Amino acid sequence: MFEGLAEKLQNTFKKLRGKGKVSEADVAEAMREVRMALLAADVSLKVVKDFVARVKERAVGQEVLESLTPGQQVVKVVYEELVALMGGTSSKLTLSPKPPTVVMLVGLQGAGKTTTVSKLGLFLRKQGRRPLLAACDVYRPAAVKQLQVLGNQLDLPVFSMGTGISPVDIAKGAVEHAVAHGRDMVLLDTAGRLHINEELMEELKSIKSSVRPHEILLVVDAMTGQDAVNVAESFHGQLGLDGVILTKLDGDARGGAALSVKAVTGCPIKFAGMGEKPDALEQFHPDRMASRILGMGDVLTLIEKA
Amino acid sequence: MTGFFSRLKEGLTRTRQNLVEKVEALVTGRPKIDEELFEELEEALISADVGADTSLDLVERLRRTVKEQKISDPARIKDLLQEEVARILGNQAQPVAFDHQPTVVLIVGVNGVGKTTTIAKLAHRWKQEGRKVLLAAGDTFRAAAIDQLEIWGQRVGVEVIRHQEGSDPSAVAFDAVQAAVSRGVDVLIIDTAGRLHNKSHLMNELSKINRVLDRALPGAPHETLLVLDATTGQNAVSQARLFSEAVGLTGLVLTKLDGTAKGGVILAIAAEMQAPVKFIGIGEKMDDLRDFDPPEFARALFG
Ligand SMILES: Nc1nc2c(ncn2[C@@H]2O[C@H](COP(=O)(O)OP(=O)(O)OP(=O)(O)O)[C@@H](O)[C@H]2O)c(=O)[nH]1
Numbered sequence A: 001m002f003e004g005l006a007e008k009l010q011n012t013f014k015k016l017r018g019k020g021k022v023s024e025a026d027v028a029e030a031m032r033e034v035r036m037a038l039l040a041a042d043v044s045l046k047v048v049k050d051f052v053a054r055v056k057e058r059a060v061g062q063e064v065l066e067s068l069t070p071g072q073q074v075v076k077v078v079y080e081e082l083v084a085l086m087g088g089t090s091s092k093l094t095l096s097p098k099p100p101t102v103v104m105l106v107g108l109q110g111a112g113k114t115t116t117v118s119k120l121g122l123f124l125r126k127q128g129r130r131p132l133l134a135a136c137d138v139y140r141p142a143a144v145k146q147l148q149v150l151g152n153q154l155d156l157p158v159f160s161m162g163t164g165i166s167p168v169d170i171a172k173g174a175v176e177h178a179v180a181h182g183r184d185m186v187l188l189d190t191a192g193r194l195h196i197n198e199e200l201m202e203e204l205k206s207i208k209s210s211v212r213p214h215e216i217l218l219v220v221d222a223m224t225g226q227d228a229v230n231v232a233e234s235f236h237g238q239l240g241l242d243g244v245i246l247t248k249l250d251g252d253a254r255g256g257a258a259l260s261v262k263a264v265t266g267c268p269i270k271f272a273g274m275g276e277k278p279d280a281l282e283q284f285h286p287d288r289m290a291s292r293i294l295g296m297g298d299v300l301t302l303i304e305k306a
Numbered sequence B: 001m002t003g004f005f006s007r008l009k010e011g012l013t014r015t016r017q018n019l020v021e022k023v024e025a026l027v028t029g030r031p032k033i034d035e036e037l038f039e040e041l042e043e044a045l046i047s048a049d050v051g052a053d054t055s056l057d058l059v060e061r062l063r064r065t066v067k068e069q070k071i072s073d074p075a076r077i078k079d080l081l082q083e084e085v086a087r088i089l090g091n092q093a094q095p096v097a098f099d100h101q102p103t104v105v106l107i108v109g110v111n112g113v114g115k116t117t118t119i120a121k122l123a124h125r126w127k128q129e130g131r132k133v134l135l136a137a138g139d140t141f142r143a144a145a146i147d148q149l150e151i152w153g154q155r156v157g158v159e160v161i162r163h164q165e166g167s168d169p170s171a172v173a174f175d176a177v178q179a180a181v182s183r184g185v186d187v188l189i190i191d192t193a194g195r196l197h198n199k200s201h202l203m204n205e206l207s208k209i210n211r212v213l214d215r216a217l218p219g220a221p222h223e224t225l226l227v228l229d230a231t232t233g234q235n236a237v238s239q240a241r242l243f244s245e246a247v248g249l250t251g252l253v254l255t256k257l258d259g260t261a262k263g264g265v266i267l268a269i270a271a272e273m274q275a276p277v278k279f280i281g282i283g284e285k286m287d288d289l290r291d292f293d294p295p296e297f298a299r300a301l302f303g
């Protein structure tokens, strides 16, 4: 769909060949290419601006201007900065010293929360945990059933109290149930909601204050566009997030939302959803994500050459 | 129509970095139209998911118009931009034509965009218009997808043709068409499982549903609507392209416009595709569906 950034930068610098040394103006031209590539990948404009400014600072330094391969050098700088920005992540969930550890998944409608709750359940069981899934979405038609079916398929217990009761009470009930039945993790599935829906955001705050989750994770669709920053900022501001899960990375989206969300919340991206099946949950890799956002599968070989 | 406008505008004005306000802020107090103004306009468009390329094109057209018509008042920019957007989107609202009995409507799209909910909304709307509606639970894959549609069917008061979870969606489609014909139904709406457009086996499954429908009732489906989530960025262009290649589209539905996303990517899509936006979704309830009206949409975007 897009010509890769690496290729574009190569061409930009090829045009300059024969002119001798690369100038600051040439770097500015290259930065325009970087900007366009990031925007095409749906990285939020605000994040792009800050990022490009930082990259530019490094790129007008000796390492690029003096290089025989300035194109590769710029790619290298961009790539390294991107990885650094998304880095520092770990897929580890903070476990409570006093079980059960409570994990709450939140996010916009259709992001993939319910599916991810079941994936996480499977993931944790493989690590020797005893997770309990809790059906706290009382709004979406058949949301409880959806979680029950998924739990059944995986032979994971699902706690539900129907839909005629408040999600706060369901969450409390789930934790009590976990304590009584020796489950060491509780995964709360919550209803999808808009970050601007005050009533429903209040509901999440009530769940938070009554069961004190150890991890509140925002589930974000990798196809999200410029609005990712508003959504992440709002959820983070109101709830205080501990991490992010990026879903639907098995698609062909560049996934610039990853960068936006990380940049505005500072929260690590802990997992990546790679499909609809329960085992399609992976640890998040900042380096792979950086290559993907830039559309450069060949980035590593290029950098090695630089 | 005022409902559409006010509700949409309400949604749009909730946005902190509202495009309308931005454009207004850009033009007010500015003595003349300069390059900085064009650049800021471009950024405003990009922030609305219009996409860098389409935004550049749009602003380039503005530059030309301003030059050709010797426009100097920055206040005129807003109208010019609005006209350009309306031009890209086309001028006519494009309703669904019911010139078949039954009219078969196939709903497709990637995961979680709002297909099943949109079907409930369409069923509700068409039933209220006095049509006899039938639904088909063609998502036999996702957990409890059939139950979800069944609950909507009960709420709306229309019947749902269903098979077991895990069965062949083409078989559901075939049965549903036969039921629609024998019951003298006006509209049959078929739900399908969400699928990512880059998965060829899943796209082939859709083509098969299409072929089976045509065999069951020559000419069916009469409408194939791609549902797009307004929160989606540039990937929506790829979705529109690949779904169109696989099944051919007669229209688009843009959902979740009650959020703060503006669905600007629809401009990039409209610039390259024939299929018009027919409906928009502005909430999770069955009456949260509106006809898409391009001039109104442009006006709502630009104030
Ligand atoms: N391809 C793909 N599909 C996914 C992934 N994660 C979730 N999905 C699909 O996305 C759709 C929505 O997933 P749900 O888990 O129902 O999303 P949700 O956030 O719980 O939705 P609401 O409860 O309605 O807000 C379903 O069709 C899932 O199968 C993923 O990583 N890849």
Ligand SMILES: Nc1nc2c(ncn2[C@@H]2O[C@H](COP(=O)(O)OP(=O)(O)OP(=O)(O)O)[C@@H](O)[C@H]2O)c(=O)[nH]1
Residues within 6 Å of the ligand: A109, A110, A140, A192, A194, B109, B110, B111, B112, B113, B114, B115, B116, B117, B118, B139, B142, B145, B192, B193, B194, B195, B255, B256, B257, B258, B259, B280, B281, B282, B283, B284, B288
């Ligand atoms: N705010 C808002 N939410 C919507 C809208 N349309 C659908 N939703 C919500 O989005 C979520 C997903 O909707 P579904 O209708 O299940 O989406 P789908 O495309 O059928 O999903 P899959 O079948 O899993 O691919 C649900 O929580 C819906 O209530 C809308 O216009 N606005």
Ligand SMILES: [Mg+2]
Residues within 6 Å of the ligand: A113, A114, A115, A137, A140, A143, A189, A190, A191, A192
């Ligand atoms: Mg859910």
Ligand SMILES: [Mg+2]
Residues within 6 Å of the ligand: B115, B116, B117, B139, B145, B191, B192, B193, B194
């Ligand atoms: Mg569905």
